[in-house]
Amino acid sequence: MWVLLGIAVIVAGFMLRFNPLLVILASALATGLAAGLDLVAIVSAFGKAFNETRYVSIVWIVLPVIGLLEAYGLRERARALIGGLRGATVGRLLAGYMLLRQVTAALGLTSVAGHPQTVRPLVAPMALAAAEAQAGPLPEKESEEIKGWSAATDNIGLFFGEDIFLAIGSILLIKGLLEQYGIIVQPLQLSVWAIPTAIAAFLIHGFRLWRLDRRLNARRAPTAPAREDAA
Amino acid sequence: MITLQWVYILAGAAFAAFALLGLADASNPRRLRNALFWGLMAASMWAGDRLGDFGNGLLVIALVAIGGLGLGRGTVGEVAPEVRAERAARHRNALFLIALVIPATALIGTFLFKHLPALVDAKQVTLISLALGVLLALAAGHALLRAPPGLPLQQGRRLMDQVGWAAVLPQMLASLGAVFAMAGVGEAVGAIIRLGIPEGSLLGAVIAYGLGMALFTIVMGNAFAAFPVMFAAIGMPLLIAGYHGDAAIVSAIGMLAGFCGTLMTPMAANFNLVPAALLELKDDYGVIRRQIGTALPLLAINILFIYWFAF
Numbered sequence: 001m002w003v004l005l006g007i008a009v010i011v012a013g014f015m016l017r018f019n020p021l022l023v024i025l026a027s028a029l030a031t032g033l034a035a036g037l038d039l040v041a042i043v044s045a046f047g048k049a050f051n052e053t054r055y056v057s058i059v060w061i062v063l064p065v066i067g068l069l070e071a072y073g074l075r076e077r078a079r080a081l082i083g084g085l086r087g088a089t090v091g092r093l094l095a096g097y098m099l100l101r102q103v104t105a106a107l108g109l110t111s112v113a114g115h116p117q118t119v120r121p122l123v124a125p126m127a128l129a130a131a132e133a134q135a136g137p138l139p140e141k142e143s144e145e146i147k148g149w150s151a152a153t154d155n156i157g158l159f160f161g162e163d164i165f166l167a168i169g170s171i172l173l174i175k176g177l178l179e180q181y182g183i184i185v186q187p188l189q190l191s192v193w194a195i196p197t198a199i200a201a202f203l204i205h206g207f208r209l210w211r212l213d214r215r216l217n218a219r220r221a222p223t224a225p226a227r228e229d230a231a
Numbered sequence: 232m233i234t235l236q237w238v239y240i241l242a243g244a245a246f247a248a249f250a251l252l253g254l255a256d257a258s259n260p261r262r263l264r265n266a267l268f269w270g271l272m273a274a275s276m277w278a279g280d281r282l283g284d285f286g287n288g289l290l291v292i293a294l295v296a297i298g299g300l301g302l303g304r305g306t307v308g309e310v311a312p313e314v315r316a317e318r319a320a321r322h323r324n325a326l327f328l329i330a331l332v333i334p335a336t337a338l339i340g341t342f343l344f345k346h347l348p349a350l351v352d353a354k355q356v357t358l359i360s361l362a363l364g365v366l367l368a369l370a371a372g373h374a375l376l377r378a379p380p381g382l383p384l385q386q387g388r389r390l391m392d393q394v395g396w397a398a399v400l401p402q403m404l405a406s407l408g409a410v411f412a413m414a415g416v417g418e419a420v421g422a423i424i425r426l427g428i429p430e431g432s433l434l435g436a437v438i439a440y441g442l443g444m445a446l447f448t449i450v451m452g453n454a455f456a457a458f459p460v461m462f463a464a465i466g467m468p469l470l471i472a473g474y475h476g477d478a479a480i481v482s483a484i485g486m487l488a489g490f491c492g493t494l495m496t497p498m499a500a501n502f503n504l505v506p507a508a509l510l511e512l513k514d515d516y517g518v519i520r521r522q523i524g525t526a527l528p529l530l531a532i533n534i535l536f537i538y539w540f541a542f
Contacts, residue, residue: 003414007460010407014451015498021295021396024403024456028410035414040285042410047288049409051279055235055358056402057272058242060391062333062361065368067386071310072376073319074326080319107334109327111390115506124510144512145521151506152494152521159490160529163483166337167361169401170455174482176405177459180412181467183478187357188341193483193540200532205525 006031053176059167062108070111078104078112082122090130090146091213094153095206097123101157102198106164114158115151124150135216149212153205160201163194234352238362243276245387252388253305261303265392268297272399291406298396308389322376329372336364401455408459412467420464433474434538440465441534444485445492452498454489461485470541480541484533491530494522 013023032042087093166187250269340360344351447457470476
């Protein structure tokens with residue numbers, strides 16, 4: 001039972017926000033000592049596994065390509081595409097953004113969009129403008145809510161798109177870990193299984209955005225149809 | 232025959248270039264640490280098989296020590312926003328097309344090279360295709376954008392320094408899994424968890440696995456870190472060894488169940504708290520509140536997907 005000490009170390013270490021690399025090493029140490037291994041054996045076991053799983057870190061060879069494209073305006077181009085999203089309502093706008101985020105993340109372009117790059121300068125202001133066109137001027141509580149929806153949509157689009165790209169940290173982490181248990185899989189075998197969840201995420205979040213639209217529209221409809229053309 | 236070794240040589244060259252370019256970046260006050268860190272990664276890629284197990288362990292300790300002290304960031308290589316905007320207007324969607332070369336090559340190569348076992352190591356076709364895709368994308372970028380030859384490496388170095396020590400986190404966690412396996416962590420946790428799962432209930436085990444993945448992620452703030460723990464505790468001993476579940480499905484969708492946890496925790500500050508601050512929300516949890524309504528049903532669906540697809 002003492003080997004569970006390693007789990008306690010990693011959970012507490014992450015909770016207390018120590019440097020994660022240190023936490024992982026400390027957890028390995030605690031686990032190994034509890035299992036009755038000596039220090040040299042633990043360091044050797046970790047070193048052996050680290051060497052065997054080197055391919056997990058080869059994902060970073062894509063950085064020169066991403067860097068080249070970003071220097072030539074990839075992010076600016078992504079911004080132009082987002083700025084051109086047609087969506088008369090906040091729900092449709094955010095659903096369109098989510099789709100764009102999922103597709104680009106699935107192609108490995110996780111950093112073309114994001115909170116500082118696109119949500120704050122583009123998506124949140126566009127969503128606010130669309131919501132006001134639907135429901136008239138918004139009280140502060142609701143404008144805060146629309147901003148929250150914008151950031152949430154970015155996170156969900158990223159999380160449930162990126163694993164479809166096979167050369168991403170999480171996929172290679174799984175491949176590396178499975179190999180430590182003697183199971184060999186190809187990254188593609190793992191990444192295809194991210195697709196059903198990606199579709200489900202789009203449907204669930206899209207449904208919630210549609211309901212947001214209905215709520216905003218319902219409030220506007222009975223009072224004044226005058227700003228119909230504002231959308 | 233092209234093997235994974237070739238990819239390691241390429242990756243080692245990239246890390247060595249990052250180290251040397253970092254050393255020359257006078258705007259980074261911690262350039263020596265950055266150079267050492269990426270230099271050690273290059274050494275691991277190039278010479279890992281000759282260092283021995285203990286030597287590799289010492290290399291890891293050195294990486295952790297430097298990473299724990301903290302790396303720095305310089306300003307060399309930054310391109311002015313006006314220049315980028317002008318280039319973006321000129322190249323438009325060609326930029327996406329060049330980016331598409333990498334996943335397209337990885338995908339086509341994975342299927343094609345399987346039939347050419349004399350040319351490419353059949354067990355590593357995807358990773359070899361990925362490396363080939365990177366080289367093809369660089370060639371396409373060079374031809375279409377006419378960038379100076381050194382630019383991709385300098386820009387890659389800039390992005391690498393932005394990622395910092397977190398770059399080795401997945402590899403470290405995969406290695407931790409090996410120590411967990413050796414020490415029998417799975418058996419120990421499994422014995423406890425099995426007290427709470429009805430004997431012989433596959434659905435109960437799948438629910439415990441999916442919920443556990445999300446809960447550990449909520450507590451730790453990191454699905455990557457929760458994964459080796461839950462995999463050792465339930466995924467491997469119960470779902471894969473016990474019920475003969477498909478290992479690829481159990482682990483791939485298990486990770487996504489963890490991502491549902493990431494959406495619900497303030498511990499994942501980068502995704503949930505930083506954006507709230509960036510958008511100047513009064514409520515720190517304003518982003519999390521909008522995410523829970525998607526995360527919970529999606530977690531339930533992930534659990535069902537594992538139950539349906541893996542068994």
